[in-house]
Amino acid sequence: MFSRTYRAVITLPPVTWVAMFLLVPYILMFCYSFWSVSSLQVIVHSCSLANYRELLSKSVYLQTLFRSMWIAARVTLFSLLLGYPLAYYVSFQSGKRKDLLYQLVIIPLWVSYLVRAYAWKTVLGSDGVLNTLLQYIHVSQHPLGFLLYSPFAVVLTLTHIYTPFTFLPIYASLERIPRNLIEASHDLGASSWQTFRTVILPLSVPGVLAGATFAFVLSLGDFLAPLLLGGPSGIMISNIVVSLFGAAYNWPLGAAISFCMLAIVVGLLFFSERLEKKWSFR
Amino acid sequence: MKQSRPLAWYAALVFAFLYLPIIILIVYSFNGQGVGGFPPRDLTLKWYRLLFSDGAIWDSVWNSLLVAAAAVAIALLFGIPAALALDRAEFPGKTLFRRIVLLPLILPGIITGLSLLMLFREAGVNLSLITIILVHGTALISVATTEIFAGLQKFERAQEEASLDLGANYWQTFRRVTLPNLRLSIIGAALLIFTLSMDEIAVSFFLIGRANTLPLEIWGRLRRGITPEINAISTIIFVFSLCAIVAWYRLRMRSESGQEITDELLRSAKL
Numbered sequence: 001m002f003s004r005t006y007r008a009v010i011t012l013p014p015v016t017w018v019a020m021f022l023l024v025p026y027i028l029m030f031c032y033s034f035w036s037v038s039s040l041q042v043i044v045h046s047c048s049l050a051n052y053r054e055l056l057s058k059s060v061y062l063q064t065l066f067r068s069m070w071i072a073a074r075v076t077l078f079s080l081l082l083g084y085p086l087a088y089y090v091s092f093q094s095g096k097r098k099d100l101l102y103q104l105v106i107i108p109l110w111v112s113y114l115v116r117a118y119a120w121k122t123v124l125g126s127d128g129v130l131n132t133l134l135q136y137i138h139v140s141q142h143p144l145g146f147l148l149y150s151p152f153a154v155v156l157t158l159t160h161i162y163t164p165f166t167f168l169p170i171y172a173s174l175e176r177i178p179r180n181l182i183e184a185s186h187d188l189g190a191s192s193w194q195t196f197r198t199v200i201l202p203l204s205v206p207g208v209l210a211g212a213t214f215a216f217v218l219s220l221g222d223f224l225a226p227l228l229l230g231g232p233s234g235i236m237i238s239n240i241v242v243s244l245f246g247a248a249y250n251w252p253l254g255a256a257i258s259f260c261m262l263a264i265v266v267g268l269l270f271f272s273e274r275l276e277k278k279w280s281f282r
Numbered sequence: 283m284k285q286s287r288p289l290a291w292y293a294a295l296v297f298a299f300l301y302l303p304i305i306i307l308i309v310y311s312f313n314g315q316g317v318g319g320f321p322p323r324d325l326t327l328k329w330y331r332l333l334f335s336d337g338a339i340w341d342s343v344w345n346s347l348l349v350a351a352a353a354v355a356i357a358l359l360f361g362i363p364a365a366l367a368l369d370r371a372e373f374p375g376k377t378l379f380r381r382i383v384l385l386p387l388i389l390p391g392i393i394t395g396l397s398l399l400m401l402f403r404e405a406g407v408n409l410s411l412i413t414i415i416l417v418h419g420t421a422l423i424s425v426a427t428t429e430i431f432a433g434l435q436k437f438e439r440a441q442e443e444a445s446l447d448l449g450a451n452y453w454q455t456f457r458r459v460t461l462p463n464l465r466l467s468i469i470g471a472a473l474l475i476f477t478l479s480m481d482e483i484a485v486s487f488f489l490i491g492r493a494n495t496l497p498l499e500i501w502g503r504l505r506r507g508i509t510p511e512i513n514a515i516s517t518i519i520f521v522f523s524l525c526a527i528v529a530w531y532r533l534r535m536r537s538e539s540g541q542e543i544t545d546e547l548l549r550s551a552k553l
Binding site for chain 1 (some may be wrong): 285286289290292293296297299300301303304306307310316317318319320321360361363364366367370371373375379382383385386388389390391392393394396397398399400401404416417420423452474477478480481483484487488497500501504508512513516519520523524526527528531
């Protein structure tokens with residue numbers, strides 16, 4: 001029913017725009033990763049694998065990458081531990097308040113990242129709310145130094161930020177479970193725990209996978225929380241990239257690291273999508 | 283289903299974890315003695331007074347409003363045809379197109395920010411608010427596309443067919459049939475895009491010229507030392523985001539079930 005012209009008019013402008021401002025830049029990043037910087041700080045457009053060789057030969061890059069993955073893994077785990085029971089509660093047991101509670105979870109999703117990270121800074125600092133509270137009620141005499149400027153602060157803040165992100169797909173998968181399956185399980189004599197383990201949990205695996213992927217991918221590439229709350233021991237891989245694009249002025253090396261991150265992220269997305277398909281019941 | 287008390291308590295604790303930092307932030311925006319210190323004392327409005335006479339903050343607020351409004355325009359300008367194209371046109375690379383449109387939402391901001399920085403550098407474009415607008419608009423086409431695509435799935439194509447059969451041309455049909463049917467999706471998308479653009483920092487971080495957006499202005503101050511004035515502006519940002527999201531949610535509830543809203547939020551945040 002739609003003519004060729006109509007289809008061309010709706011297709012060409014967005015495709016051209018997206019190619020120009022998304023596809024080309026991602027490809028350009030790939031090209032940059034093979035270039036280099038001369039001693040006069042000019043970017044040389046000749047290709048070599050030198051940047052990737054440097055990444056593999058200097059331990060600081062791999063170490064920081066592994067530390068970032070370890071931080072991201074902890075954020076993922078804690079977000080699931082907080083997000084799953086919450087989703088289960090809102091979906092199955094919240095009764096009349098379901099709508100309100102659901103809104104309460106999605107509100108933080110859209111509240112400024114910066115506001116939330118800043119809130120933790122004021123809570124965790126050595127004159128912060130938590131430390132002064134602990135001294136006020138005589139739990140500790142001195143401010144606890146490990147609270148701020150540590151990997152702990154980064155993990156805590158990112159968990160706070162990404163818990164609603166993991167909640168959402170898990171909640172969606174729980175809502176999709178036909179309620180009569182659960183009734184059937186109870187009628188056949190299964191306990192609540194057995195029903196959870198053999199019916200609900202397997203059916204919610206796709207949601208868990210999607211939530212875990214979100215939390216891991218987004219926290220892996222974070223650089224603002226480490227800058228604000230991480231201190232020297234909380235540096236993540238993106239912080240190295242930021243300094244390579246700033247003071248250290250080695251864009252090609254920074255592009256090589258970014259491209260590795262991009263590859264890891266896209267690989268993970270692909271992998272989790274395959275797994276989700278395998279586990280989905282429809 | 284049987285209610286479980288421990289689970290209810292656990293859920294309450296998670297809510298406390300999600301909201302306590304924000305509540306503390308708000309309380310201390312009225313604290314005369316600075317951003318920390320327990321208990322809060324000397325309740326005062328002086329940080330808000332200071333904030334209202336702070337020219338640099340208000341400049342950045344205007345910049346952010348401008349950027350967000352322009353980003354909404356760009357994202358809708360390309361997002362509406364993109365959703366139509368995904369719905370009703372076959373073209374080579376369609377799957378690739380869909381995935382690339384959605385990438386900026388799921389990729390860490392640093393990757394999108396830096397790749398665009400390299401593009402602007404190679405093209406010899408100076409960084410300014412215009413580049414920020416371009417980038418926000420482009421990255422948020424994803425939100426416009428997913429919201430409007432979801433809206434398209436729900437309305438009867440027969441209405442468009444009837445309009446065409448009755449002699450209206452494509453443009454008239456689009457303007458008088460398609461667009462009015464998509465009204466709620468478009469308003470919803472605009473609200474989300476506006477809020478997301480106002481708050482965006484990870485991508486803009488690399489592309490900012492001389493004029494700051496609000497989040498980057500706050501970021502700059504955080505690095506110089508913190509005062510409850512930042513709590514005050516954060517409180518205001520929180521209240522505005524809250525209103526925008528509640529408005530969006532109400533709007534969606536008028537046309538959809540809760541399940542569909544969840545699916546939509548998911549689509550807007552996922553490949």
